[in-house]
Amino acid sequence: MSIRTRFAPSPTGYLHIGGVRTALFNWLLARQAGGQFILRIDDTDAQRNVSEALQPILDGFRWLGIDWDEGPEVGGPHEPYFQSQRLENYQAAAKKLLESGHAYRDYATTAEVTAEREAAEKEKREFVYSRTWMAETEDQAAAFEAEGRKCVVRLKMPREGVCKINDLVRGEVSFDWAREQDHVIQRADGTCLYHLATVVDDHDFEITHVVRAVEHLSNTPRQIFIAQSLGYSLPQYAHIPFVAEPGSKNKLSKRKIDKYLNNKDFKRLYQSGASVAERIGQEVDPSTFNPVLVDFYRDIGFLPDALVNYLLLLGWSLDGETEEFSREEMLKHFSLDRVVKSEASFDPTKLVAFQERYMNGVGYSAKAKLCQPYLVKAGLVSDPIDCDELSTLKQVVRASADRINMAGDILNFDSFFQADDEFEFEEKAFNKRLLKPEQAGFLLGEFKKLLATTPEFVADELEQLLHGFCETQGIKPGDIVNALRVAVTGKGGGFGMFDSLEVLGRERCLNRIDLALSELETRRSNA
C-alpha cells in the first residue's frame, strides 16, 4: 500500500513555521515513497469565514513548493476535505460507537462534572468520571430526559490495561487506560469534536502515517481507542518534537512576539523585515507581520528553498555534516528514524545564514527579477518598470554581488533610483567623510573636473583616472574615494566605488557632487 500522509491546519489566517515543518516532514515522507500528501481543513470549531482564513495558508504552502495531492482547490477522491462538511460521517461513527457499547449517552451537566473533578483534586485523587449520569438503556435515557437533561456522547474508556504505542520517532510509549477520561465526542447539539473527527477522517482518507507534533502524543490513546472500537486498522504514528522559542524550550507561539522581541537575534530579523515592509507600504502589524509566520519571509524577499532547508534541519539531520539539501536530495535522504527527539529552538540567525547562502547562488538576472517588485512597491521606479530603470536595476544587482541577502535589500541601493535632488545623505557618513576631513571638499571639486572631461565613463578607466589624481595630489585613494562615495550615493557603505560611478553615469555624478559640495558649504557656514 502506498504511503498517505496529511497535514490538517485550522483556518486561522496564518501559516506558522512550526506547522510548516510538520507539513514538510509529512510531504517528504509521502513524496519520497511515491505516495500522497493530503491537506485536510480542521474547521469543526470554526466561527469565522473559512475561505478568507484559509487562503493565506494555501498561498504559503504554494510559495514554499509544498503541494498537496488531495484537499482544498485540488479536490480528490475523498471529498470533501473540510471537516465542517463531514459532520454526517462523524455522527455515523458516534452512533456506531454507541451501538457497540464503546460510547454512551451522558446526561451530566457541565457543573456536575466540574464538581466531581474538583472534589477529586481536593482529595488529591485522580479524577475519573463516575458515570453517574450515564445512560446505557432507553429507560435510563428517558428518565434523565424527564428531568429536562440533555445528553452528550462520551467515550466509554477501558478502566484497566495499558495502551502501547509504537511511535516511529519515540519507540514504544505506554499509557494506562485507567487514566484516560471518558471524553466527549459529540455535543448535545449533535456536532462532533476533534478526536472523533480526526480518527474518522484519517480512516476515510486512508492515511497510513500520522506525523504530527508531540503535543498530540498524550491524545493518541483515546484516538487509538476510537479507531479500534470502530474496527479501523491503525495508522503508524510519528510524534515529532515541536519548534521551540529562540532561547527557550517553550513552544514557539505567534502570540508571544513581544517576548521574542527581547531576544536580540529575533529582534534583528524582525527589524530588518520591518524596515523593508515600511518602505513598500506594507502594514507592520505583529498579528500578520511576524517572523513566526511564513508570510513574513515571503514579504521581505526570502527564498522559499532557504526557509525549507532551514526547517528541514530543525529536528532532523542526515549525518551532522551535510547542510544543503535540494528538494531532490531531501526526498532522497529524509527518514523518520533520523528525526531528533528533543525540541529544537528556532534560531533566526541561522535561518538568515541559510538565506544568504541560497541568495548568493542566485544569478544576476534572476535576482534582479526578485528585487524588482520591491522597487515598484517603494515607488522608486515606475509601475511597470521602464527600460532604463530595468537596466539600472540589473547593473546595481550585478555590482552589489552578495550584498543583497534578501530581495528587499535592494532598497539599500535606493539612491541609484532616486533623482539627484531627491536622495539624502546619511548623516553619519556625511560627517565622517565630507564634513570632518579638511581636504574633502577641495579634493572632490578637483576630481570633479577630471570626471567632467574624461572620455570613457566606465569603471576601469575611472579607476585609472583616480589613481593618477592621487599621485598628482599626493594622497591615498581612501582620501578621495570615501568622500566621493558619500557624495554620489549618499551612503557610507555599498559596492565598488567605480561601479557606482559607472552605474550612475557622468551627468548624475557631476550633479551629485555639486549638491554634496553645496550641502557641505551650507553646513560649514552654519557651524
Next chain:
RNA sequence: GGCCCCUUCGUCUAGUGGUCUAGGACUCCGGCCUUUCACGCCGGCAACACGGGUUCGAGUCCCGUAGGGGUCACCA
C-alpha cells in the same frame, strides 16, 4: 499535582561501548584580503545535566536525582 516525553558547545546537530585529547554548521572573537560595506580565506573560544552502577573500557547500556517541556476541555 498525575501521566508522558526530553537532556552533547550560546543555538542546530554528529555520535548506536574502544577510532572522542567529542566532529560539522550558525553566532561570537582574532587575522588576511580591501577605497567603504560586505563576501571570501585562515585561525580561535566553546558542550557530554548530576550521582551511582554494569564493563578491562561509557557521551554511548542500566538505575536514581535534578532540570526542562508537553498534556490533563462539550479547543484543534
